[in-house]
Amino acid sequence: xxxxxxxxxxxxxxxxxxxxxxxxxxxxxxxxxxxxxxxxxxxxxxxxxxxxxxxxxxxxxxxxxxxxxxxxxxxxxxxxxxxxxxxxxxxxxxxxxxxxxxxxxxxxxxxxxxxxxxxxxxxxxxxxxxxxxxxxxxxxxxxxxxxxxxxxxxxxxxxxxxxxxxxxxxxxxxxxxxxxxxx
Amino acid sequence: xxxxxxxxxxxxxxxxxxxxxxxxxxxxxxxxxxxxxxxxxxxxxxxxxxxxxxxxxxxxxxxxxxxxxxxxxxxxxxxxxxxxxxxx
Numbered sequence: 446x447x448x449x450x451x452x453x454x455x456x457x458x459x460x461x462x463x464x465x466x467x468x469x470x471x472x473x474x475x476x477x478x479x480x481x482x483x484x485x486x487x488x489x490x491x492x493x494x495x496x497x498x499x500x501x502x503x504x505x506x507x508x509x510x511x512x513x514x515x516x517x518x519x520x521x522x523x524x525x526x527x528x529x530x531x532x533x534x535x536x537x538x539x540x541x542x543x544x545x546x547x548x549x550x551x552x553x554x555x556x557x558x559x560x561x562x563x564x565x566x567x568x569x570x571x572x573x574x575x576x577x578x579x580x581x582x583x584x585x586x587x588x589x590x591x592x593x594x595x596x597x598x599x600x601x602x603x604x605x606x607x608x609x610x611x612x613x614x615x616x617x618x619x620x621x622x623x624x625x626x627x628x
Numbered sequence: 629x630x631x632x633x634x635x636x637x638x639x640x641x642x643x644x645x646x647x648x649x650x651x652x653x654x655x656x657x658x659x660x661x662x663x664x665x666x667x668x669x670x671x672x673x674x675x676x677x678x679x680x681x682x683x684x685x686x687x688x689x690x691x692x693x694x695x696x697x698x699x700x701x702x703x704x705x706x707x708x709x710x711x712x713x714x715x716x
Contacts, residue, residue, distance in 0.1 A: 448711040453708075461698055
């Protein structure tokens, strides 16, 4: 029996965001695509364990994350976009966000502890509920909330230090305080 | 651009960044990078609304950049091929 086309289409429709999530985990577009490919192989081999009517994106994200944790993570992020391919594939956003600011954001995001970055992406970019994000990460909802909050706080700190001029007096003051504590 | 199924739910889904709520001050694991000098007064208690909006906007811009690339051909082919095989 062939796979129900409706299920197949749900899988296909999730691929773009799976890639975005994979890139945020791997920091490297080639490895991210390998990870997505392996996720799809595994998912389709076990498609009968997917309950039709339940959340396909959450199911696929869970598989991808588990794969990443068990295998890819060992290789760490050592070749983090060494050839700049990821950066190249990104369009610049001169309107909404200056190119420099965009790069700074990307760098700051990469500095977050991986569990915080992952939680922030799932909730803040992928659009999962806290409940779904907790299920995907295999942890409590409160843990996800606390990771998201800490991720945002840390990002705010990193960005305030890096680009004082772009931000309001509140952040500038904090950056000065932080800078003063350093020298 | 999107392949096959035009299910755009992921693209148009709203995100869930709520205003920061006070979370019990019990770090599950200490962030070794956190410099004490940077937050002597626990500024994390409340992030400015502007800062939050900024972070959310940039996060989505970064993510949606990849999402808007759609399904790479080799992955679309893979899914089609596997879907047409007999399942057992």
